[in-house]
Amino acid sequence: MTFTSSEVREPESLVSRYDEVRSHTERLAAPLSPEDQTVQSMPDVSPTKWHRAHVTWFFETFVLADHEQGFTPFQETYWFLFNSYYEAIGPRFSRPQRGLISRPGAHDVGVYRGNVDDRMRDLVSSLDGGTLEKVAPTIELGFHHEQQHQELLLMDIKHVLSLNPLQPAYVEVVRPASSDAAGPDALGWVDVPGGLVEVGHEGSGFSFDNELPRHQVWLEPYRLADRLVTNGEWLEFMADGGYRRAELWLSDGWAKITGEGWRAPFYWSELDGVWFEHTLHGTWPVDPALPVTHVSHYEADAFATWAGKRLPTEAEWEHGVRHDGQEAAVTGNLANIDTFHPGAAPPANGRLRQVYGDCWEWTSSSYLPYPGFHPAEGAIGEYNGKFMSNQMVLRGGCALTPPGHARATYRNFFPPGARWAMSGVRLADGGVRA
Numbered sequence: 001m002t003f004t005s006s007e008v009r010e011p012e013s014l015v016s017r018y019d020e021v022r023s024h025t026e027r028l029a030a031p032l033s034p035e036d037q038t039v040q041s042m043p044d045v046s047p048t049k050w051h052r053a054h055v056t057w058f059f060e061t062f063v064l065a066d067h068e069q070g071f072t073p074f075q076e077t078y079w080f081l082f083n084s085y086y087e088a089i090g091p092r093f094s095r096p097q098r099g100l101i102s103r104p105g106a107h108d109v110g111v112y113r114g115n116v117d118d119r120m121r122d123l124v125s126s127l128d129g130g131t132l133e134k135v136a137p138t139i140e141l142g143f144h145h146e147q148q149h150q151e152l153l154l155m156d157i158k159h160v161l162s163l164n165p166l167q168p169a170y171v172e173v174v175r176p177a178s179s180d181a182a183g184p185d186a187l188g189w190v191d192v193p194g195g196l197v198e199v200g201h202e203g204s205g206f207s208f209d210n211e212l213p214r215h216q217v218w219l220e221p222y223r224l225a226d227r228l229v230t231n232g233e234w235l236e237f238m239a240d241g242g243y244r245r246a247e248l249w250l251s252d253g254w255a256k257i258t259g260e261g262w263r264a265p266f267y268w269s270e271l272d273g274v275w276f277e278h279t280l281h282g283t284w285p286v287d288p289a290l291p292v293t294h295v296s297h298y299e300a301d302a303f304a305t306w307a308g309k310r311l312p313t314e315a316e317w318e319h320g321v322r323h324d325g326q327e328a329a330v331t332g333n334l335a336n337i338d339t340f341h342p343g344a345a346p347p348a349n350g351r352l353r354q355v356y357g358d359c360w361e362w363t364s365s366s367y368l369p370y371p372g373f374h375p376a377e378g379a380i381g382e383y384n385g386k387f388m389s390n391q392m393v394l395r396g397g398c399a400l401t402p403p404g405h406a407r408a409t410y411r412n413f414f415p416p417g418a419r420w421a422m423s424g425v426r427l428a429d430g431g432v433r434a
């Protein structure tokens with residue numbers, strides 16, 4: 001296996017971690033009715049119920065099938081329904097049609113989850129030490145896989161609910177008082193000397209294979225914006241004709257926005273001259289102090305061009321975070337049921353703010369293999385490597401990312417036109433020579 005795993009090998013710790021991750025998925029699904037959980041609002045969105053079943057299928061396929069005595073699938077048909085994209089495992093149901101899977105229902109998926117949970121606990125408790133040592137990294141991959149789907153579940157239900165004519169909230173909350181209308185501090189900059197630096201994961205602790213191997217990169221001196229671009233700044237871009245000026249746009253981006261008629265971020269709508277934003281807590285007036293979110297790479301790039309700046313490369317982002325002393329201390333506005341939305345930047349302190357959480361930050365880097373990258377052997381090798389085409393890297397995590405699932409070397413990726421992810425913008429600039 002070419003994923004890096006942590007040192008968790010004791011059965012009790014593994015079972016406890018397993019229960020923690022699995023129960024969190026069910027907590028996220030709890031506010032949703034079986035009807036909510038069945039809808040697929042566009043090809044990129046999967047029904048909540050499908051996410052709950054697919055992460056269960058992952059443990060059944062990659063752990064139980066190989067190690068459980070006398071293994072038989074819970075339901076053979078589930079391997080067809082809930083395999084996402086693993087060609088080596090076998091045929092699967094069409095992704096854009098997952099919303100047609102009215103049966104099994106949400107309750108049946110819960111029964112499936114319970115069955116696999118019991119078998120996983122039994123397996124972990126019964127394996128000898130040597131076998132557990134071999135199986136533990138795959139189980140740990142299953143935890144991180146399920147956490148990825150916890151974030152996707154929230155992203156996806158946000159889209160589903162946005163198309164309901166009643167625009168219901170996923171969870172009702174008391175709306176926080178409107179933030180300071182003046183917005184956060186003026187954008188500041190953090191200078192980074194550059195030079196021959198290292199990027200990629202190293203040391204103990206989990207990483208996906210696409211974060212490996214750690215390697216050297218040459219960076220010219222540069223600087224990173226000390227916070228994310230705000231809605232207020234985005235409104236200025238729009239008022240200055242940002243969505244109407246071809247000279248600001250990459251060719252593919254211009255074709256996209258003119259073809260689709262985009263004139264604002266994904267979840268924005270205008271009513272009587274006022275912009276509103278759909279969130280997981282309902283539809284609110286756009287708050288100029290909050291980070292802009294749900295913009296595509298094309299929009300992020302056009303904004304940066306309009307501002308006379310650029311997007312950072314992924315190496316600049318990662319090295320900048322490390323240089324700023326924020327590699328180890330992963331804190332920020334990560335998933336928390338009271339927010340599930342990007343928050344205003346804290347007061348300026350001369351360092352990078354909003355590094356983790358709030359919004360995934362678009363970079364100018366294509367999602368490509370690091371030098372020396374090797375996918376794992378077998379079906380699990382399809383996890384990341386085969387998507388290294390026509391996608392851009394995002395860094396940092398967002399307000400839907402589970403705590404414990406963000407790190408400086410994490411490489412998320414989406415096609416440049418995607419904007420249902422909670423994506424935002426941090427600017428970069430040619431640096432001041434140190």
Ligand SMILES: [Fe+2]
Nearest residue numbers: 054084145149
């Ligand atoms: Fe998956």
